[in-house]
Amino acid sequence: MxxxxxxxxxxxxxxxxxxxxxxxxxxxxxxxxxxxxxxxxxxxxxxxxxxxxxxxxxxxxxxxxxxxxxxxxxxxxxxxxxxxxxxxxxxxxxxxxxxxxxxxxxxxxxxxxxxxxxxxxxxxxxxxxxxxxxxxxxxxxxxxxxxxxxxxxxxxxxxxxxxxxxxxxxxxxxxxxxxxxxxxxxxxxxxxxxxxxxxxxxxxxxxxxxxxxxxxxxxxxxxxxxxxxxxxxxxxxxxxxxxxxxxxxxxxxxxxxxxxxxxxxxxxxxxxxxxxxxxxxxxxxxxxxxxxxxxxxxxxxxxxxxxxxxxxxxxxxxxxxxxxxxxxxxxxxxxxxxxxxEAPSVVEPEKPRPLGDVAGALRFSNAVFGYGDGPVIMDRFDLDIPAGQTIAVVGQTGAGKSTLAKLIARFYDLRSGSLTLDSVPIEQIGNDDLRRHVVMVTQESFLFSGTVSENIALGKPGASIEEIILAARAVGAHEFITALPEGYDTDVNKRGGRVSSGQRQLISFARAFLADPAVLILDEATSSLDIPSERAVQRGLQTLLGNRTALIIAHRLSTVQIADRVLVVHDGKIVEDGSPAELIGSQGRFAALHKAWRESLV
Missing domain, CATH: 1.20.1560.10 (ABC transporter type 1, transmembrane domain)
Incomplete structure (x- = not known):
């Protein structure tokens, strides 16, 4: 750069x-x-x-x-x-x-x-x-x-x-x-x-x-x-x-x-x-x-x-x-x-447009994206995500799933076309508003040095311990947290070294749910969880997603079952779009992925 x-x-x-x-x-x-x-x-x-x-x-x-x-x-x-x-x-x-x-x-x-x-x-x-x-x-x-x-x-x-x-x-x-x-x-x-x-x-x-x-x-x-x-x-x-x-x-x-x-x-x-x-x-x-x-x-x-x-x-x-x-x-x-x-490639708007009550409707129109000066990754695509809908995004590694999530979180800007949140162009939304209403949980599930409660409270600075515990209960993290030496006051040490990768992921889920965003992005966020933990998180997701717009990117198709709609991404293009049942019956890419997943469980 x-x-x-x-x-x-x-x-x-x-x-x-x-x-x-x-x-x-x-x-x-x-x-x-x-x-x-x-x-x-x-x-x-x-x-x-x-x-x-x-x-x-x-x-x-x-x-x-x-x-x-x-x-x-x-x-x-x-x-x-x-x-x-x-x-x-x-x-x-x-x-x-x-x-x-x-x-x-x-x-x-x-x-x-x-x-x-x-x-x-x-x-x-x-x-x-x-x-x-x-x-x-x-x-x-x-x-x-x-x-x-x-x-x-x-x-x-x-x-x-x-x-x-x-x-x-x-x-x-x-x-x-x-x-x-x-x-x-x-x-x-x-x-x-x-x-x-x-x-x-x-x-x-x-x-x-x-x-x-x-x-x-x-x-x-x-x-x-x-x-x-x-x-x-x-x-x-x-x-x-x-x-x-x-x-x-x-x-x-x-x-x-x-x-x-x-x-x-x-x-x-x-x-x-x-x-x-x-x-x-x-x-x-x-x-x-x-x-x-x-x-x-x-x-x-x-x-x-x-x-x-x-x-x-x-x-x-x-x-x-x-x-x-x-x-x-x-x-x-x-x-x-x-x-x-060095100048930021994503620039804060000089006069940001204020957001009131955010429903969470997202729309890509004629969108084109490529990293830096490199080749185009996603070329002229349209996507409409109504408020409150849970979208699962699947596809091969490198197909562009995470790129879609990074654009919605505005880690990157489109080269051309538009992306709106509740009809407001995302580049016109102030960073504080955007981070409050759009929260992303990544595969890394990074924890900062400090206590468990402090890490969860990052989602809502000033949250009470009762709110923190409710968020942890919702994602199934409360049981293992209370079993830690000092419970919610346990110091997780450098990068969460005192808890397992699955437990770190649950803490990051509790952090995101405490933030209560209008749009929640899970970028392969269940990849570190074992089967019981994943099921606990899925139960928490089904309870808490409610009217919230959610974008779930996952290789594990078990996570897709709670989605209202599935997008199949291939080579930077959305090649299939429909409900899980519709796509399974269409004998397309998702059906093949679903069949392979079912066979792997046997």
């Missing part, structure tokens, strides 16, 4: 130069938008960093003043000069230390506020994205965005940016102090900027590629781990430990090799900067020494120049270290900004 910039989020290694510029601009716009919310704190930190580094940069000037003016004054009997120069130095030291500490505290608070904002933004946006996105974008990659990438950004914002800004301001002020002391020596030091710029350009060009690769490999590493751990039962059942070890080891080795390449690049950058800095100090010393001999430079000034030149290159080495973090964070920021650029 492409982003609004027209650049795929995972194609960072194959981008053209213009695309790379757009991605980088998009990333920095995101960072700027986060910083804009911290404007007062940002202004304060800028003031603090300027004053504190101006005070720090004044130390060489004070030393030159103390040597060339203070010492002659003291030797001539003016002892107060020592107090004046020493007091000025102590005052600058206190000012620099205090304001620098305040600056670090402010930047820490600002960075944490920005990270919190970004973390919540990523979480909310990921939830808002359509099902199509989540079916294409693996959970491992999403987890990587929320964990590894944001952690890389945290390291940069907590330390990197504050150090980069502080070091950069300090370098500027120190260079100014050198020019104030002796402009000729200032130009000599500035010559060192040429090889430094070339070295940084060399590093940036190569490190961009390495760090982009790092984010991709990191996401694959996390994705491989998450997939293995979430599917650990299948791993053990099919003895895939060795195969998984080999595949995970391969990705881990790629990550190691990538890390080594980044370390090697930095291993050239930092020693190169140290070498350039030492050569610059040596040049200032030689140049200044000759000028002292001919009387054109004072001793105090030379001492201050050497100190300032040494100090100007110390932050440059720090900048190099944090520049490495910046490159890693920039690559992470590109991934995060790419995720935030």
């Amino acid at each position: 492409s982003t609004n910039t027209g650049v795929s989020n995972e194609d960072a290694l194959t981008l053209t130069k213009d695309q790379r510029k757009r991605v980088r601009a998009r990333s920095w716009r995101l960072l700027a938008s986060l910083a804009a919310k911290q404007k007062p704190m940002l202004v304060l930190t800028l003031v603090l960093v300027v004053i504190s580094n101006a005070a720090r940069a004044a130390f060489p000037l004070l030393i030159a003043w103390a040597i060339d003016w203070g010492l002659p004054q003291v030797t001539s009997g003016n002892v107060a000069a020592l107090g004046i120069t020493g007091g000025a130095y102590v005052l600058c030291a206190i000012l620099a230390g205090t304001l620098l500490g305040w600056y670090i505290l402010c930047t820490a608070r600002m960075s944490q506020a920005m990270l919190l904002d970004l973390r919540l933004k990523v979480f909310r946006h990921t939830q808002r994205l359509s099902l199509e996105f989540h079916e294409n974008y693996t959970s491992g990659r999403i987890i990587s965005r929320q964990t590894s990438d944001l952690e890389t950004l945290r390291e940069l914002l907590d330390q990197g940016i504050s150090e980069l800004v502080s070091s950069g301001v300090f370098v500027v002020f120190t260079l100014l102090s050198i020019f104030l002391l002796d402009w000729r020596s200032g130009f000599l030091v500035m010559i060192a900027a040429i090889p430094i710029s070339l070295l940084f350009a060399w590093y940036q060009h190569r490190s961009e590629v390495v760090y982009r690769e790092s984010r991709v490999v990191s996401a694959r590493l996390i994705g491989s781990f998450v997939e293995t751990m979430t599917g650990i039962r299948a791993v053990k059942a099919f003895r895939k430990e060795k195969a998984n070890d080999a595949s995970y080891g391969k990705v881990a080795a790629e990550f190691r090799d990538n890390s080594i390449r980044s370390i090697n690049l930095f291993g050239v950058l930092q020693p190169g900067l140290v070498l350039i800095g030492n050569l610059a100090v040596a040049a200032v010393l030689a140049w200044g020494g000759f000028r002292i001999l001919d009387g054109t430079l004072a001793v105090g000034v030379l001492v201050a120049l050497l100190l300032a030149t040494k100090r100007v290159f110390q932050p440059v080495e720090g900048i190099a270290m944090f520049y490495s973090s910046l490159q890693a964070a920039t690559a992470a920021l590109e991934k995060v900004s790419g995720l935030l650029e």
Whole structure:
């Protein structure tokens, strides 16, 4: 799925130069938008960093003043000069230390506020994205965005940016102090900027590629781990430990090799900067020494120049270290900004049409559907489902049964044609209204961490325990729930690990029935149930469906017996439509399926 910039989020290694510029601009716009919310704190930190580094940069000037003016004054009997120069130095030291500490505290608070904002933004946006996105974008990659990438950004914002800004301001002020002391020596030091710029350009060009690769490999590493751990039962059942070890080891080795390449690049950058800095100090010393001999430079000034030149290159080495973090964070920021650029394929209407009492009548007219930009799955079909009717949808695997359910739940939109609920186009109905009146129970029957009652109450937030128990009784779940260690207060643990798959399905049924929707969709929702549980659910369905519109998708034809009407789907088309009795007598596809099912029971 492409982003609004027209650049795929995972194609960072194959981008053209213009695309790379757009991605980088998009990333920095995101960072700027986060910083804009911290404007007062940002202004304060800028003031603090300027004053504190101006005070720090004044130390060489004070030393030159103390040597060339203070010492002659003291030797001539003016002892107060020592107090004046020493007091000025102590005052600058206190000012620099205090304001620098305040600056670090402010930047820490600002960075944490920005990270919190970004973390919540990523979480909310990921939830808002359509099902199509989540079916294409693996959970491992999403987890990587929320964990590894944001952690890389945290390291940069907590330390990197504050150090980069502080070091950069300090370098500027120190260079100014050198020019104030002796402009000729200032130009000599500035010559060192040429090889430094070339070295940084060399590093940036190569490190961009390495760090982009790092984010991709990191996401694959996390994705491989998450997939293995979430599917650990299948791993053990099919003895895939060795195969998984080999595949995970391969990705881990790629990550190691990538890390080594980044370390090697930095291993050239930092020693190169140290070498350039030492050569610059040596040049200032030689140049200044000759000028002292001919009387054109004072001793105090030379001492201050050497100190300032040494100090100007110390932050440059720090900048190099944090520049490495910046490159890693920039690559992470590109991934995060790419995720935030993803747009939902199913869009909330700007002015949703309110729904009153919903009967549940559904109608497809001349409907055409295909996933994404892929081929058409269901082509120009019409379907009318009156309110209160129970429809069973059967057919071979991949025929389009679940697609029909996803369209009614508006997980996807039609390419053309229309789908209405009580004559209102479904794309004009607000999500809150739609989710309240259309509820879907899937084969997965996902349970969230929490108690049984909390999971059932998801269907109706704020429901009383009496309502929860009534819903559980209706679907035949009450007996096994009360047999649990703490009954309805039993914690189901991660993904419902303390209950069986059939019990999880019954809990999800109770959740759906508590919601009391106008339209209920069961997408192969009885597939995990044993025969006694299935019969209990069927009894509950017969009691509770009442005037509710129901769409039941099932391979088990026992579920079809309670339906008013059966749709047989084949290759994306509705090929048979009628009551169960009519279709059994027609000798068509449903009759063949029904015969095979009857024979399987013998």
